[in-house]
Amino acid sequence: MRVDGRDITVSGSLLQPLTRRTNDIVRVVLSALFLAVVITSSLITRNEWVALERSISEIVAVLTPTQANLVYLVYGIAIVALPFVILVSLIVSRQWKLLGAYAAAAAIAGLALSVSGFGLTAPRWHFDLSGRLDTFASQFVDDPRWIAMLAAVLTVSGPWLPGRWRRWWWTLLLAFVPIHLVISAVVPARSLFGLAVGWFVGALVVLVVGTPGLEVPLDGAVRAMARRGCTVSTLTVVRPAGAGPLVINATCEEEQTTAVMELYGPHQRGGGVLLQLWRKLRFRDRETAPLHASMRRLVEHRALMAIAIGELKIANTSTIAVSALDRGWTLYAHTPTRGIPISEAVDSVPVARVWESLRELHDCQITHGDLRPSEITVEDGVVLFGGFDNAEYGATDAQLRTDIAQLLVTTTHLYDAHSAVRAAIAAFGNDTVLTASRRLTKAAVPMSIRHSVTDAKAVIAEAREEVKRQTRVDEIRAETVTRFTRGQVIQLVLLAALVYVAYPFLSSVPTFVTELRTANWWWALLGLAASGLTYLGAAAALWACADGLVTLRGLAVMQVANKFAATTTPAGVGGLALSARYLQKGGVSPMRATTAVALQQSVQVITHVSLLIFFSTAAGVSTDLARFVPNVTLIYLGGGVLLGLIGTFLLVPRLRHWLSTAVRPRLQEMVGHLGALAREPKRLAVIMLGCAATTLGNAFALWSAIEAFGGDTSFITVTVVTMVGGTLASAAPTPGGIGAVEAALIGGLAAFGMAAAVAVPAVLLYRVLTTWLPVFVGWQVMRWMTRNNKI
Template sequence: MTQAGDTTVRPGRPGAAAAGGVPVDEPPRPDRIRRPSDAFRFAAAIIGLAAVLLLVSIAQQTTHGLQTDITEGTAHAPRLLLYLATLASSFGVLAVPVAFAAERLFHKDGMRVAIALLAAVIAFVVTLVLDDWVVPAAPGGVLDSLIWGGTRTAPAHVDIAPVIAFVTAVGMAGRPRWQIATWSMIGLTALTGLTASYASVSALAATYFLGRAIGHGVRYAVGTPNPRPPGTAVMAALERLGLRPVRARMLPGGAEADRHYGVAVAHAPGAAPVDATGAALPPGEWQLDVSVLDRDAQSAGLLYRMWRLARFREATPGRALRSLRRSLEQESLTAYAVAAAGARTPRLTAVSDVGTEAALLAFEYVPGRRLGELPPNEITDELLTDVWRQLQCLQHARLAHHRLEGEAVLVTDTGRACLVDLGGGEIAAGDLALRLDVAQLLTTLALRIGPERAVATAAAVLGEQTLAGVVPLLQRVALSRNTRAALRHDKDLLTRIREQIVRLEPEIEAAPVRLERFRPRTIVSIIALSFAAYIVIPQIGSIDLVRLASTAQWWWVLTALAASGVTYLAAALMLMGFVPERLPLGRTVLVQIAASFVKLVAPAAVGGVAINTRYLQRSGVRPGPAVASVGASQLMGMVTHILLLIVFGFVTGSTRTATKDLAPSRTIVIVLLALAVLASAALAVRRVRRVVTTRLRSMFSGVVPRLVDVLQSPRKLCTGLGGTLLLTVAFVVCLDASVRAFGGSLPWTTVVVVFLTANALGSAAPTPGGLGAVEGALTLALTISGLTAETATSAVLLFRLLTLWLPVLPGWAAFTYLQRKEAI
């Protein structure tokens, strides 16, 4: 119960009051928070530990040589000095942390000490498990490399790992004397371990990163005391600035990491809040919009900003992680510069620190709603024109906003536009940054009211020439994260914006702008090449090249190599036959060679389809017909494959040769009938039928009209069907020549069935290039057909070497060339 008229309430709850009796309406503050910086440091420690393990595994002689140099260098040190250092470190490495813990307990900070002790216990247990169980169970390799001289000492040192975890978890920020004392004892302990030869440099480095990882991991898992100042502290900071807040409330829409308070202030002690004219403000009116910057929130979204900074060609270099002081200065300077440029923005009235963990910026409170909150029918042409005029003021003063989304434009109650959220602003911006602002605002408005009105109102203010220069920058990579997410629901919006600008300026000739330092597919290429090398090297290493060179008949090897090369010409003809548009033969062949590289990171049936579709789109074929053309070629290839398998299966089964039959015709008939019965039973289930229908429709939608177009051109039809048959013939010749290269021989009908069966399994297998499935099927089928296991294995290795592994480097070169020419 409180007395009537008492306005003082408890801090941290709605209606909380500052010490001076200022009511602050805000939600309860959490006692503990998980700070993103702890997660980043934990990840950095894990990466450091992995780097140490990698280093000692590939540079064992270097690490052992470093240890030898340290041991020989300290051998001449006085023994008494080493003894005193060992004694001091053994005592101090535990005494200093214990003294700090006692000091914290004396100041009633027991929870902090308890969390640090938990981290120390976890580190102690982990090092014991590693030393007593893991090393004896799995000696050798990396673990032995961590141990000096190969003796059975511990690779992780139990005497300092818990201390490092304790120091990390307890946090000694702002206590330089304690930090110096603690890390001096840890360093002295490590040094004495090196001189006594019971510790190695690599083991100490691994111990350091292990302790740091456990300390930061525990801090993030348990959380740290919330350092963000409550509203009462913010009001106290305003009072120190000479302002007299009388009440405050956290404004809706702001997250805990980006807080905004509406504050009513009085001009004299005890006076009621008044507006700029001196009239008393009605209840609920605010005069200040106080933005609070929290130190721990500065690392939020750090990974995304680092990725953006590394990938995106900014007009000026930026920083992924800014200090609290730098963020405060940047937003203050931008606010003053925007106001000086004549753009409408809330006036900055005060700036101040709030303790050591936060800072505030007090802006003039402007009642209104954000542009993103307005319904489309309230966004009038007059409002749009006003928005563009505010941007024009920034453009003339060479100021870049960088965040012109719906939340960055405040529409006042009088219908005027104000620019807010200036934390990412830039002064003296370059041309690229200014043009990017126009592109961002164009897209933001087009998402709300359509590209026609957005372009028309922009042209009326900025001019058609300015918009013409923005056309090359209308790329997804140039836009903010939220805008890119919104474009997923309207994928052709950027195209429609470009079309509207071109209609205004038909003779536009804007040079393309490369906004990315590298593209995601470049990273995919690097990963694919690394993955290919990881797989290729062991595969080639398993082949006895000396035996192949001595026993193989090189005439047949060259024949198989030539047949493998013909497959790329056949694949190109197959694609060209089902595309009514004219395609250059040379470049189409290069695309098929590049597909041999792509299929190492994608299933065989997926990689070729994706790269051919991309190639057709780059060649001027619209997306729908491009997908339909590739689908038509795939459909005809599948039908031809099935027909050939059935025909040659019957021929092979009914033909008696000196070798063992692959399968009798009766068996083939039974298998086909069984498959037909199973397929019919599965399709009788409605859910299965719906799934199959949906998949087939998505794969072959538009294929029939495309086939009709091809049927009208006998030349195209012959090219497509001829390429399909030539592709099968070339692969069969390659396989048959690989068999004959090692003295084997099979009827050509049997080789056809073996290849068609293995190729079907490889296409269905989810592994890149059909790895494993094709080799197993080919080896088994060739063995059943009458070849010895040794001959079948050698032939399969040669066949896969020519058709899968050797084309990797030429495929990568073709892929890189086509990317540089923007053909894929």
């Protein structure tokens, strides 16, 4: 490379990888989304598009056919000339590299819209073209292939040409929308599709070919270094621009010293903006620094922090130059890193010196923000810091505590937890370290810190436990650093699921309310009391499964919250997780809690099936149950599928191995627990009675709802129908079995001869008493238990 008459040797690759071109990737994503929206709206709402566009065209049409032809002619000439003007401008500006991309984009966009079932033809969309103005120019104005080619070449050549030209050309191309509407000709849906295709094709070509922002302005960087007294003789690329800046080692002629040049391109600027926005959306305001308006301001901030920390004599680099370069690049030059990495000086440097250096920073209200081992060095026994990308002057207390938590992780990894925590307490005090240790969580410790240590999860847990031992506390409650906690996100998802599953029910509310006027409310209250019996039964069964390690009263309250968690998640998995979590919070070990919940569910299934067989037999004596028996074809089909699954699991080695290593031990463990339970008759009786109370309580609630509307049927019949509906609820993929349960219960009652005028409102009242009212109450109970750290 030759700069100002001097030859400078450049070694290494300057090419940025495709996966790191943030701006180009964002352009491709946006163009793909726009194309998807245009296609979807054209296919799904085709008739609405036609009607809307024609009505708008009739309203704004103000030109006569002669005037419309004239407008078409003028605009058509401009559109025809546009690509040739762009081509000439590229030739004049000597953008020879771009000519191939220009031709490729035009050819791909044109051919993409010319392919049809009859070969290469012009596409004919859903418009009637018989009334079009028959002019030569209109063929170009309305042809989506031409629009696509123009959009593609504009997208490809835009970054290489002046911004003013680019804006005028896009304005001219997009003018087809108002022109179509004003002259009352064919409306622009086809041309809009061509525009979307052209933009997408051009964005892909730009991603492959690149933009001027990828060309590194090394000559400007060399001149900026010369102004700071460093006449560069050689440049050696250390790392191409990617996730971080382009790093180049520069040799200065005067003193034969070396300087490190970091060049930040426009793609780092785009990625930096997205990263800042993501942090603002994810973390609370006190956890994040103010937004930087540009990459240049971000680089200047880093350079100024290096100067400030250098004044404290604990910075391992010194700022040489900061300069804005051509094509959106920014230069930050500094001296090479002084000292050796802390990872190589662990045996000779006590951990206390690392914490003393951090204390010097914090005494000046400065935080580092990225205390990885690679950013800490040692020179002459003094611990120094580098990086400063995330450093802050005048930092908040939250940022100061984050620094301490980060260094706890790093020093625990480098030294050991005992000495790291002891040195931290000696430097900052017992209370400060204890407060900071609340940030020893995955959310609070940055990903860069976690990736810099081996087994970050174990290191963080070890540091937290050591803080508990040395500060003599029983528990360290994690601090909330994100805007939304995991519990809040789960509650939001559950609430959305609840609204979703309740929507079909809400549509039938008016008719249901009308029927309620004739209901007997005493029976409804009796049904509500029977519904409450199910919570006591479930609590008693779980209490016995857990050997009475938690209180029965607390379990009864938990069952109310469990109703919300189980109803709003498919197959009730949320209820199982909530039960296990409550037992753990009550002092039961995780393994024992999981076993207790699994044991309760196993006994519940056995009890449910036993009761179903018993009541079905009792009902079958006087009632025809043929309607509940599936068709013979369905039975054969189900049997064939079952046999096919069994054969698949037996023949496929991986599935067979999974059965033997994962499923079989758990089944053996469960059978063992059931066998042990059988040797304790009192405990087994409590569990089975509790499970039976859950099933029979629901049946009694449905029977009460039927009586409330004047129905006449036996309790045995209702029990069979209820258990069939409960079986379908467990198999249905919808939360709470919405839809499947109602249909099964109404169909079951109809099978026993009940009129729909009674069955429908009775089932809806039953679902209100046993599902929807408890769900809303359970939501509040779950929030209360969360606030009181019971789950």
